[in-house]
Amino acid sequence: MQSHTTAQVIHRLGELSAEFAGWRIGHGGSGHWWAVRGNELVRTRDVDELRARLRELSVPRPPGLAGPADAA
Numbered sequence: 001m002q003s004h005t006t007a008q009v010i011h012r013l014g015e016l017s018a019e020f021a022g023w024r025i026g027h028g029g030s031g032h033w034w035a036v037r038g039n040e041l042v043r044t045r046d047v048d049e050l051r052a053r054l055r056e057l058s059v060p061r062p063p064g065l066a067g068p069a070d071a072a
Helices: 007-019 047-058
Strands: 024-027 033-037 041-042
Touching: 007 024, 007 047, 033 047, 041 047
Parallel strands: none
Antiparallel strands: 024 033, 033 041
């Protein structure tokens, strides 16, 4: 498991917040990185995995391929 200094966490939070506007992003005391947007939650121990998963969720889906979050 990788530990992060406070400065590293703050730097990563700034990067992720700038890259993924509309998401609330954080790093918990348990070591998990998380992001929340509406009813969507992404949680992982690895910041690079969080970034990859947020990129996947940010790709526009063609009409007719809407996911559960689009059903509202």
